[in-house]
Amino acid sequence: MTIDRFWELVSKKNCGEISSLEIKELEEILIVHPEWNKTVEILSNLNFQSTVFADNDEADHAFETHLNRMKKADIEFGEVKSNAVEMETPKTGGNSKKWFAAFLIMVAGVALFLGLKNTLASSEKDNKRQSRLSQVSTKPGSRTQIQLPDGSVVRLNSSSSLTYDKNFGKSIREVSLTGEAFFDVTKDSSHPFIIHTNVIDIKVLGTAFNVKSYPNDANTETSLIRGKVEVTVKSRANEKIYLAPNEKLVVANDNVSSTVDKPSPYQPEQRNNKTDLSSKPIYAVQHLTLNPVDSTIVETSWVDNRLIFQENETFKEAALRMERWYGVQMNFASEKVAGYRPFASFKNETITQALDELKLGFKFNYKIEGNIITITE
Amino acid sequence: MKKPENIRLLQQAIACFDDTQAYKQLFLLFYPSLVHFAISIIKSKESAEEIVSDVFIKIWEKRQHLEKVENLSFYLFTAVKNRCINQFNDFKNRTEININDIAMEFKSVYHDPEQKMISAEAIRQIQEAIHELPPRCRLIFKLVKEEGLKYKEVAELLQLSVKTVENQMSLAFKKIGSALNFKLHQLAVFSKN
Numbered sequence: 001m002t003i004d005r006f007w008e009l010v011s012k013k014n015c016g017e018i019s020s021l022e023i024k025e026l027e028e029i030l031i032v033h034p035e036w037n038k039t040v041e042i043l044s045n046l047n048f049q050s051t052v053f054a055d056n057d058e059a060d061h062a063f064e065t066h067l068n069r070m071k072k073a074d075i076e077f078g079e080v081k082s083n084a085v086e087m088e089t090p091k092t093g094g095n096s097k098k099w100f101a102a103f104l105i106m107v108a109g110v111a112l113f114l115g116l117k118n119t120l121a122s123s124e125k126d127n128k129r130q131s132r133l134s135q136v137s138t139k140p141g142s143r144t145q146i147q148l149p150d151g152s153v154v155r156l157n158s159s160s161s162l163t164y165d166k167n168f169g170k171s172i173r174e175v176s177l178t179g180e181a182f183f184d185v186t187k188d189s190s191h192p193f194i195i196h197t198n199v200i201d202i203k204v205l206g207t208a209f210n211v212k213s214y215p216n217d218a219n220t221e222t223s224l225i226r227g228k229v230e231v232t233v234k235s236r237a238n239e240k241i242y243l244a245p246n247e248k249l250v251v252a253n254d255n256v257s258s259t260v261d262k263p264s265p266y267q268p269e270q271r272n273n274k275t276d277l278s279s280k281p282i283y284a285v286q287h288l289t290l291n292p293v294d295s296t297i298v299e300t301s302w303v304d305n306r307l308i309f310q311e312n313e314t315f316k317e318a319a320l321r322m323e324r325w326y327g328v329q330m331n332f333a334s335e336k337v338a339g340y341r342p343f344a345s346f347k348n349e350t351i352t353q354a355l356d357e358l359k360l361g362f363k364f365n366y367k368i369e370g371n372i373i374t375i376t377e
Numbered sequence: 378m379k380k381p382e383n384i385r386l387l388q389q390a391i392a393c394f395d396d397t398q399a400y401k402q403l404f405l406l407f408y409p410s411l412v413h414f415a416i417s418i419i420k421s422k423e424s425a426e427e428i429v430s431d432v433f434i435k436i437w438e439k440r441q442h443l444e445k446v447e448n449l450s451f452y453l454f455t456a457v458k459n460r461c462i463n464q465f466n467d468f469k470n471r472t473e474i475n476i477n478d479i480a481m482e483f484k485s486v487y488h489d490p491e492q493k494m495i496s497a498e499a500i501r502q503i504q505e506a507i508h509e510l511p512p513r514c515r516l517i518f519k520l521v522k523e524e525g526l527k528y529k530e531v532a533e534l535l536q537l538s539v540k541t542v543e544n545q546m547s548l549a550f551k552k553i554g555s556a557l558n559f560k561l562h563q564l565a566v567f568s569k570n
Contacts, residue, residue, distance in 0.1 A: 003551070004547060007551035007554065008544075008546075010550050010554060011550035012546075014522075015521050015522065015527075017528050017543075036554075039557050042499075043553070043554055043557070046503070050378065050409075051413055062426075063405060065426075065430070069427075069430050070434055075434060075437065075438060078397050153390060155394070184386060187382055206382065300393075303393060303394065304393065
């Protein structure tokens with residue numbers, strides 16, 4: 001052993017460049033030379049920080065100068081946002097203001113609201129607990145972004161609500177979701193992040209994934225983009241389902257008996273206690289759907305303000321998504337049209353533009369009155 | 378060292394959500410070390426700052442591709458190096474820049490996260506040992522230990538062989554470890570008295 005070989009092994013070990021054979025070699029050297037043990041240990045515990053700004057002023061000044069250069073180069077850059085921010089909403093034709101300017105973020109104690117809803121269950125203790133809840137909701141046709149105290153970012157799709165405890169992030173990281181949201185969860189291995197929905201609970205450490213859990217949809221879907229999630233179907237509490245990236249878990253909403261669990265205190269709405277005799281939930285793990293045009297992931301396309309129809313759902317099912325997206329109500333006067341399978345992708349189209357484009361694919365007519373759209377043959 | 382998982386989250390937020398706040402965080406995270414790296418190549422603070430700013434403008438303009446970048450640290454250092462060399466060559470009538478002249482002269486903070494095993498004095502000792510490393514050796518050490526680049530990446534960035542990077546890292550650890558070991562022995566003697 002030369003002393004240089006020893007340092008080569010130490011440096012490789014410290015930089016994650018060492019092979020398993022070399023680890024053994026280093027261990028043997030250290031048995032012969034125990035006097036180096038302490039040094040090697042200290043070196044491996046050192047944290048080498050990269051260069052940082054001297055202070056916040058210097059940092060702000062550098063970024064300010066950078067933004068000015070960007071402006072001069074005519075490059076569009078929005079405000080630096082923080083916390084809850086409204087995302088752009090698609091435009092409707094005509095009476096848009098009435099429906100879409102009414103974007104509402106309710107970050108407020110919802111004690112009263114929940115208190116009224118849960119009159120039966122509410123003891124004084126419960127009320128105290130609920131007054132510590134925060135809720136963020138979106139109207140039909142609006143989406144928003146929330147940054148939670150732990151740094152996790154949640155994009156909330158239309159007609160959805162996210163509820164969390166005011167103490168979120170201190171000892172627990174738990175939220176409750178109705179509707180659809182994309183989560184980018186900050187990693188914190190000692191505090192798992194838990195999402196409660198009507199039929200499933202999802203536990204994660206640090207990942208990005210989409211959860212779709214609208215009460216009027218047939219299924220609850222969890223789509224994983226990155227990392228790992230653990231899902232428990234509420235009626236089968238002992239069974240854990242793990243997802244790999246690019247997989248999604250589809251759980252049927254009606255097939256869960258709700259009598260097993262008490263509703264979670266974070267639940268924004270009580271479940272209606274329908275007693276379904278079939279105690280086995282139906283679930284399936286599937287691959288995420290790729291848009292054949294540009295290979296983007298369909299399940300999370302809404303985050304990018306895109307509404308995609310892929311012939312895997314009927315017009316009537318797709319209309320549910322259009323209703324939420326545009327904040328309209330769609331009625332079908334024709335079962336035949338309701339059964340068509342649309343294939344289209346929308347980004348900034350107004351509802352009339354979208355409908356007109358769908359009309360190119362198959363024959364139907366529509367009538368708009370206020371926010372009610374009637375589809376006819 | 379910068380945490381790769383944090384960088385990935387920022388990348389994703391910028392790529393998928395046009396997140397301006399994440400962009401600012403990313404900028405602040407990399408700006409100081411990239412500027413120092415650029416200064417070590419082109420020896421001008423103003424040019425270095427402009428080059429790094431230009432690289433970040435490109436990052437914003439092409440943000441939809443940002444998620445595909447596997448190792449953003451390596452990507453940024455490479456982009457800065459290339460721009461520096463282009464500018465340098467424009468100014469100096471295409472004189473070849475010698476990458477071996479590169480030396481990073483910037484202060485760093487070293488600490489033991491738990492402050493259990495090592496005294497402030499020993500940290501000073503380590504800092505001094507790093508400061509006394511030959512310039513090229515110090516640059517390689519900083520790119521690996523502070524910026525988290527792999528040996529292979531540093532070799533590519535500085536146009537060296539992987540073996541050279543390995544040797545330089547061995548040298549750095551030998552100097553730092555020896556300084557530390559000396560200090561430990563001193564302490565041992567001191568506490569016996």
